[in-house]
Amino acid sequence: MSFSSGASVPSDKGKRNRGGRGGSKKQVFDEYMTVEDVSHWLKRGELVQGSIRINPKKYHEAFIASPDGKRDIFLDGIVARNRALNGDVVVVQILPQELWKVSLLLKSDSEGVSEPEAQPGKGQTPGRKSKRPPSPDVIVEAEDEEQLAGSFQRAASISSASSSSQVVYIVEQKHSRAATGFLKFLPDKPFAMFSPVDHRVPRVNIPLADCPHDFPSRPGDYTNILFIARITNWPDDSNFAEGRLAKTLGQAGEIEPETEGILIEYDVDFSEFSDEVLGCLPQTLPWTIPPEELRNRRDLRKECIFTIDPATARDLDDALSCKLLPDGNFELGVHIADVSYFVEEGNALDFIASRRATSVYMVQKVIPMLPRLLCEELCSLNPLTDRLTFSVIWKITPEGKILSEWFGRSVIRSCVKLSYDHAQSMIEAPDKLFRADELPACSPEHPVDEIHRAVLNLHAIAKRLRAQRFESGALRLDQMKLSFTLDRETGMPQGCYVYQYRDSNKLVEEFMLLANMAVAHQIYRSFPQKALLRRHPPPQTKMVDDLQEFCDQMGLSIDFSSAGTLHKSLNETLGDDEYTSARKEVLTHMCSRPMQMAMYFCTGVLTEERLFRHYALNVPFYTHFTSPIRRYADLVVHRLLAASLVHSPPVQKQATQCNDKKTASKRVQELSAELFFSVFVKESGPLDSEAMVMGILDQAFDVLVLRYGVQKRIYCKVSLETFHFHKVGKKGEMTLVWAADEAGRVGISIFSLVDVQLRTDGTPMKYSAVIKRPNETV
Secondary structure, three states: OOOOOOOOOOOOOOOOEEEEOOEEEEOOOOOOOOHHHHHHHHHOOOEEEEEOEEOOOOOOEEEEEOOOOOOEEEEEOHHHHOOOOOOOEEEEEEOOHHHOOOOOOOOOHHHOOOOOOOOOOOOOOOOOOEOOOOOOOOOOOOHHHHHHHHHOOOOEOOOOOOOEEEEEEEEEOOOOOEEEEEEEOOOOOOEEEEEEOOOOOOOEEEEHHHOOOOOOOOHHHHOOEEEEEEEEEOOOOOOOEEEEEEEEEEEOOOHHHHHHHHHHHOOOOOOOOOHHHHOOOOOOOOOOOOHHHHHOOEEOOOOOEEEEEOOOOOOOOEEEEEEEOOOOOEEEEEEEEOHHHOOOOOOHHHHHHHHHOEOEEOOOOEEOOOOHHHHHHHOOOOOOOEEEEEEEEEEEOOOOOEEEEEEEEEEEEOOOEEEHHHHHHHHHOOOOOOOHHHOOOOOOOOOHHHHHHHHHHHHHHHHHHHHHHHHOOOOOOOOOOEEEEEOOOOOOEEEEEEOOOOHHHHHHHHHHHHHHHHHHHHHHHHOOOOOEEEEEOOOOHHHHHHHHHHHHHHOOOOOOOOHHHHHHHHOOOOOOOOOHHHHHHHHHHHHHOOOOOOEEEEOOOOOOHHHHOEOOOOEOOOOOOOOOOOEHHHHHHHHHHHOOOOOOOOHHHHHHHHHHHHHHHHHHHHHHHHHHHHHHHHHHOOEEEEEEEEEEOOOEEEEEEOOOOEEEEEEHHHHOOEEEEEEEOOEEEEEEEOOOOHHHEEEEOOOOEEEEEEEEOOOOOOEEEEEOOOOOOO
């Protein structure tokens, strides 16, 4: 799409002085266009609509995706955002080209860097780089492909050809308008100043009547008290919003107040389920399957079917089976909890589930989408219990070739609840005869060796399917995921470790992927205008080009021409030594930035089938079917698969809700991990580790802390006597100086190894990283 300069679009720009209360008032923000004007100019292509993304580390910068997918559209400064908050759907007008930012060129995103964190009240120079906080686990595929959506943190790249714009209309306020922050007393004012922790949210004037009764006389008592405020209005003649104080959370830096603040800020409903909602569930317990329901289902209760989940999992929504057939092939099944049987479309339970749209997983707890009676009992595929399921069953060769498939409602009786550790032990010891006491209780109808053989057969087929997927051009981008051990009584973090992704995880993932793809084809064939699928657009062209140029300069043979070539490059070109995985992690982080988010959509909304594709999986159709206990999208897919809808569902509206809630859920999960790690550093630090350089700025550099898998910025002025930055092409380099002699000088660039120390800096929820002098012990 070629953007107009916007000269022909009506604009109120410049109309910022007007008569007002008590005389002339200076208008800070332009008035919004009318709905009629917005509709007219959108149809003519003179305006652009999209979701606004505000740089959390440099809040004067914001971006929306350009319709052509090549680069982002830049919004320069708070005035250009015109009171829109992060995530809002906005309409922007492209400014005349002479007003574009051309004097300041952004460092390429391929450097893996971003600007220092914005400080309240300090001006910043816009026109540099946007980078959202890194995700601890970026996985581009899989049942855990859902991590793609929130985990791919897209950064923006501004070049001399980038267009600048301004918001002329807010279509939908996606941001909750709630924020956590601190109160500041203002003498002789009828209001207090609320300063949000998130600098992307404006400061808010709060009526003193909302504040604690002794706040005016003892404001110092509330210096470190965390509050929640909600914005109620943002006048166009003020830099400050107006709002009300919603709640006093408690001491900043403590886990529970911080956690509650995160949940409210991201609009996560963590209230108890109402009696009306609970009344939609069976009231007579224990519940048993009605005989008439059994007659309408395929009875698989005598088959060897089992679950493989994390050891602590209580909502078991998927099970597997693998039976050797007389002809040497296998009958392989994926069996998913039939949540749609209990959640009747249109009732109170369905309504609340559709609004929550997803369960939210935090370090210390889960905020469920559905009541626990449903999640952990009625629908959970608990062992030795009859449960209703939706099954996909294939006849498949040992080489992974599918000969036939069957979809339908079924009833199963899981014979054992295996953990990933149990399954991994079976994979690693194929000839071992496991004793009954080495595993959880098993059904007497299925001895341990039968279960062991089934796991080994599943593993063998999964390896072949996985190899075929990557040979066919799939991409996987892994990033380190930090996990915690918690004190059982206090809930405080006792330790942390990088989660290991093993063959047992890959086994489950492979068959969840297979089921999701099979169901996607099935529902699209049946409902070509109302199937709920999941697409993943290709990465942004401009950012890929910049990253390709950087890799070429670094001597890295990375091929970005397709998902498959990128995957192959990342696994073949980074050497073979103890730091290979660290170099891959750094490069994976860079490669994840141009990636766009995967999203749910209704097939009737997009006219071109090529837009349905999932870039990372490299498949034409994909959906989510395998986790209906924790994702509402999967529940919609179950209903479509059953062809039981009596009317066309509002699929696209629900797809949008699922997208929004999935994104929020992912960010909450990340913030929870950040909270717990900051507490761990405070309680157990300082922590020493090797680190690998990920990106270099003129006064700071980013590192991957290898022991903990976290990414952190090191500010040179804090740790060093002096330093020298220079740049050759896209490659930044820096000389660090501790002393005048050569022994006190170290040169660094991307992939360099340094020793760092993580330490608390006295600010709640904050910790710093400093570089250690050469030859200091780590």
